[in-house]
Amino acid sequence: MKTTAPQRFPDEPDPPRTTELFRRLRATPGGEEKQRLRGALLEEWLPMARRLAARYQDCGEQYEDLCQVAALGLLKAVDRYDPDRGVSFAAFAVPTVLGELRRHFRDNTWGLHVPRRVQELRSAVRAALQVLGPLTAPRAPTVEELAAHTSLSDEEVRRGLEALHSYRPASLEELLNAETRLTLGDRRGVTEPGYVLAENRESVRRALAGLPARERLILYLRFFLSRTQRSIAAELGLSQMHVSRLITQACSRVRRDVEGGPVASGAPDAPGAEERGSPDVTP
DSSP: OOOOSOOOOTTSOOOHHHHHHHHHHHHSOSSHHHHHHHHHHHHHHHHHHHHHHHTTTTTTSOHHHHHHHHHHHHHHHHHHOOGGGSOOHHHHHHHHHHHHHHHHHHHHSOSSOOOHHHHHHHHHHHHHHHHHHHHHTTSOOOHHHHHHHHTOOHHHHHHHHHHHTOSSOOOTTOEEETTTTEEGGGGOOOOOHHHHHHHHHHHHHHHHHTSOHHHHHHHIIIIISOOOHHHHHHHHTOOHHHHHHHHHHHHHHHHHHHHOSOOOSOOTTOTTTTTTTOOOOOO
């Protein structure tokens, strides 16, 4: 929730209570009393830290999380503040808290690691778009217009524009269409299995052409028409064992010609495979 505490500006003198608490804090050695004084100062200035956190509550982070970060920055300000420098605590604490909030966004909220320079370019381009957008509507500001406004180069503006959409990676479960329940992951590209099949066929085409006509016919009947060894043997007037041996020899020769090396054992349709009860594709 947003605080309703009175606004304090950095150029105003600190309230008397703050001055007194810091005086006592510096004069108190470590112990429970010192911790109590630190706590009192934090409680006194926590509304200011919450107001500063509220500036960033539309940037994608939960307000309560931002308040935690701002409180950490306030604690650092309390521990580092030196009243003898003649600067009010408000003037010291506000930049410290804001720096902690900006550091939080820079280091912890990006979905991917992005160089600090790119983050700075993103912030500059984003601010320029907010200023120039209404002036160039309905079209978006051009790269040249953004470069002139920000005093950046065209390339730096392009890098900043690219980073605008890199703050949080899109989830693959993000819905693209609420009616069809189509997600971003459903649109991912996949490898077309037909390409592999086409490559394999082209790689063996020349080797198959070099086989004797009978072996080419047997391979065609076996692997393209899914005929059984027994039916092939019956059609050609051969034994099933002979057909099995011819298939093994032909496959070994094709593999040797394609791979250019020795053929490993265990070739497909080894002799006797059908008799041993190996699964066979039937027409």
